[in-house]
Amino acid sequence: MSERITSLGNRHAVVVGASIAGLLAARALSETFDRVTVLERDDLPAQPAPRRGVPQSRHLHILLARGAEILDELFPGITDEMVEHGAVRNDPQVDTTYYLDGRAIAAKPSDLVGVGVSRPMVEHLVRQRVERLPNVEVHRAEAVGLLTGRDGATVTGVRTNSTRTPELTADLVVDAAGRGSRALHWLRDLGIAEPPSSRVEADVVYVTRNYRWEPGQLDGRHGCLIVPFPGSPRGAGVVHMEDDRWGLVLFGLVGENPPIDEDGMLAFAESLPVPDIAKLMREAKPLDDAVRMRYPASVRWHFERQRRQPEGFLVTGDALCSFNPTYGQGMSVAAMEALILRDLAAGGTAALPTRFYRAAARVIDGAWTLAAGGDLRFPEIPGRRTAADRLLAGYLDRYRLAATVDPVLARTFLRVAQMLAPATAMVSPGHLIRVFGGARRARC
Numbered sequence: 161m162s163e164r165i166t167s168l169g170n171r172h173a174v175v176v177g178a179s180i181a182g183l184l185a186a187r188a189l190s191e192t193f194d195r196v197t198v199l200e201r202d203d204l205p206a207q208p209a210p211r212r213g214v215p216q217s218r219h220l221h222i223l224l225a226r227g228a229e230i231l232d233e234l235f236p237g238i239t240d241e242m243v244e245h246g247a248v249r250n251d252p253q254v255d256t257t258y259y260l261d262g263r264a265i266a267a268k269p270s271d272l273v274g275v276g277v278s279r280p281m282v283e284h285l286v287r288q289r290v291e292r293l294p295n296v297e298v299h300r301a302e303a304v305g306l307l308t309g310r311d312g313a314t315v316t317g318v319r320t321n322s323t324r325t326p327e328l329t330a331d332l333v334v335d336a337a338g339r340g341s342r343a344l345h346w347l348r349d350l351g352i353a354e355p356p357s358s359r360v361e362a363d364v365v366y367v368t369r370n371y372r373w374e375p376g377q378l379d380g381r382h383g384c385l386i387v388p389f390p391g392s393p394r395g396a397g398v399v400h401m402e403d404d405r406w407g408l409v410l411f412g413l414v415g416e417n418p419p420i421d422e423d424g425m426l427a428f429a430e431s432l433p434v435p436d437i438a439k440l441m442r443e444a445k446p447l448d449d450a451v452r453m454r455y456p457a458s459v460r461w462h463f464e465r466q467r468r469q470p471e472g473f474l475v476t477g478d479a480l481c482s483f484n485p486t487y488g489q490g491m492s493v494a495a496m497e498a499l500i501l502r503d504l505a506a507g508g509t510a511a512l513p514t515r516f517y518r519a520a521a522r523v524i525d526g527a528w529t530l531a532a533g534g535d536l537r538f539p540e541i542p543g544r545r546t547a548a549d550r551l552l553a554g555y556l557d558r559y560r561l562a563a564t565v566d567p568v569l570a571r572t573f574l575r576v577a578q579m580l581a582p583a584t585a586m587v588s589p590g591h592l593i594r595v596f597g598g599a600r601r602a603r604c
Contacts, residue, residue, distance in 0.1 A: 181477025562598025
């Protein structure tokens with residue numbers, strides 16, 4: 161008879177994946193469940209380092225301001241801890257130059273706070289905090305299937321590849337296994353069709369390399385972002401982060417593939433509409449070899465529209481929606497979903513998946529609108545554009561132009577990009593007047 165870990169009357173949650181989304185979900189559930197077990201198939205490094213199961217962890221990530229706020233709410237003082245480990249706090253409006261359509265937005269000191277930190281450092285510090293929770297355990301094991309009740313309509317746990325603990329019963333199973341999630345396969349095994357999906361095929365290829373940071377480089381700023389635009393589908397970003405280094409990424413859409421050799425990377429950077437990145441690459445010392453990754457499409461699974469959902473099982477993080485990584489939304493959206501899960505779980509597990517998907521959809525809607533809307537500016541990217549979409553796109557073209565001379569518009573843009581404000585903030589009545597006036601000034 162197989163060995164089983166059961167909750168013995170206590171409420172038990174299982175989280176599949178020790179990704180950032182999984183760790184945040186475990187933290188959220190720790191407030192209302194007696195026990196939380198996190199299953200991770202990778203060997204987890206003792207120090208901040210990329211790992212096999214998260215190939216994108218070697219690439220540049222951005223912790224948006226809203227994500228940092230939530231991390232501090234769930235783990236008080238954790239951004240201070242990041243800074244103690246070398247992460248760099250900055251004001252995104254003055255310490256980072258954002259180039260929209262080839263022009264820098266207006267710089268002015270703001271109340272915005274960014275944190276330059278690598279994905280492995282964020283994951284390492286979050287995992288340390290989660291492992292200190294008395295009712296959370298992280299196990300080295302892979303979830304290979306779901307357990308269900310006799311009716312087949314309720315998930316009661318997971319099967320694993322561990323001979324010691326082949327089955328884990330649970331009141332709730334959360335799949336946070338990222339893009340490699342097998343949730344759709346597991347649901348098909350239960351006779352449940354996959355939910356509707358949305359897809360935007362931007363065909364992004366990005367190359368990351370780390371460089372030694374030295375004072376005075378990049379004119380003393382802590383970052384730079386060059387956003388692609390129609391007619392110029394190449395972009396780049398650089399962030400000053402821990403260990404006195406620059407994390408630098410070059411990326412291209414719709415078939416523009418950055419090379420990984422030094423001369424090719426520099427030539428790519430020199431083809432950008434502004435010289436900042438190429439200048440830095442000529443000045444800074446490389447610390448490692450460049451790595452490349454392809455991201456064919458943003459994919460969103462609309463579980464909120466699914467008619468049949470098993471009780472006791474839900475999906476979060478990239479397994480629910482994966483965004484074009486050049487927008488830097490992934491970690492922050494996962495954090496926002498964790499807050500939703502925490503608050504809804506406090507009301508009990510009844511219909512929790514349905515309640516979670518409906519609430520998470522509202523968060524995802526905002527992020528998806530920004531990412532998909534930005535990608536669909538490119539006529540080469542397939543997708544439906546309505547007359548209303550074209551009207552809004554024309555207004556946003558003027559907004560981007562006006563933000564280069566109006567620091568108020570620039571700040572609102574950054575608040576939206578940092579997920580501190582909804583996209584509707586850019587179309588408020590007061591902003592409409594500033595946009596058309598600012599666009600005229602910028603053209604002069």
